[in-house]
Amino acid sequence: DVKVTQSSRYLVKRTGEKVFLECVQDMDHENMFWYRQDPGLGLRLIYFSYDVKMKEKGDIPEGYSVSREKKERFSLILESASTNQTSMYLCASSFIWRDSNQPQHFGDGTRLSIL
Amino acid sequence: GENVEQHPSTLSVQEGDSAVIKCTYSDSASNYFPWYKQELGKRPQLIIDIRSNVGEKKDQRIAVTLNKTAKHFSLHITETQPEDSAVYFCAASKRNTGGFKTIFGAGTRLFVKA
Numbered sequence: 001d002v003k004v005t006q007s008s009r010y011l012v013k014r015t016g017e018k019v020f021l022e023c024v025q026d027m028d029h030e031n032m033f034w035y036r037q038d039p040g041l042g043l044r045l046i047y048f049s050y051d052v053k054m055k056e057k058g059d060i061p062e063g064y065s066v067s068r069e070k071k072e073r074f075s076l077i078l079e080s081a082s083t084n085q086t087s088m089y090l091c092a093s094s095f096i097w098r099d100s101n102q103p104q105h106f107g108d109g110t111r112l113s114i115l
Numbered sequence: 116g117e118n119v120e121q122h123p124s125t126l127s128v129q130e131g132d133s134a135v136i137k138c139t140y141s142d143s144a145s146n147y148f149p150w151y152k153q154e155l156g157k158r159p160q161l162i163i164d165i166r167s168n169v170g171e172k173k174d175q176r177i178a179v180t181l182n183k184t185a186k187h188f189s190l191h192i193t194e195t196q197p198e199d200s201a202v203y204f205c206a207a208s209k210r211n212t213g214g215f216k217t218i219f220g221a222g223t224r225l226f227v228k229a
Binding site: 030031033035040041042043044045048049050051054056058059090094096099100101103104106107108109 | 117121124147149157158159160161164166204206208210211212213214215216217218219220221222
């Protein structure tokens with residue numbers, strides 16, 4: 001069974017801090033994703049990665065960056081945290097088979113509060 | 116830009132009735148359409164998916180239909196049960212420059228009343 005693990009379930013940080021959210025998957029998936037989930041807005045894609053050191057912007061990348069130094073690990077970085085980044089953050093991974101996208105497997109989420 | 120619209124945002128049905136959730140997508144290059152169920156406090160999990168070369172797919176009480184011309188797809192749940200109560204997300208996915216990009220709808224909160 002695929003396991004996607006996010007480092008923290010709950011996190012409280014202060015405005016202006018640099019924040020790291022970590023995600024690890026154990027199934028050798030090529031694709032990894034970071035979403036934020038807000039009531040009434042669904043899951044909005046921040047960044048995704050399709051290989052080590054490869055990344056693409058999603059729909060709301062402003063204020064965020066990512067790092068993928070190893071295939072199993074995808075980190076989301078809030079360069080200078082602001083209160084409007086208070087949200088639930090979900091990491092997901094998926095594999096590619098015969099050049100087709102496959103279902104995403106999600107982590108449990110990190111509820112981040114910026115004070 | 117790319118967009119997935121999902122309706123309704125809230126749906127309340129009586130146990131045993133059917134529930135239908137509808138989505139439309141804007142990018143005609145989308146070719147994979149998964150549906151996820153998220154129970155309260157839990158992670159989203161895939162319940163069914165459909166690819167653009169298929170018009171309909173069924174798995175027990177759940178079915179999905181796709182109309183590529185209209186860029187419209189729907190989730191149908193028959194004989195609903197209280198445990199079907201959850202938030203359901205549709206999504207549309209396509210090949211992007213290097214990988215696959217998936218856009219989600221805003222979600223539908225389904226209540227099944229016993």
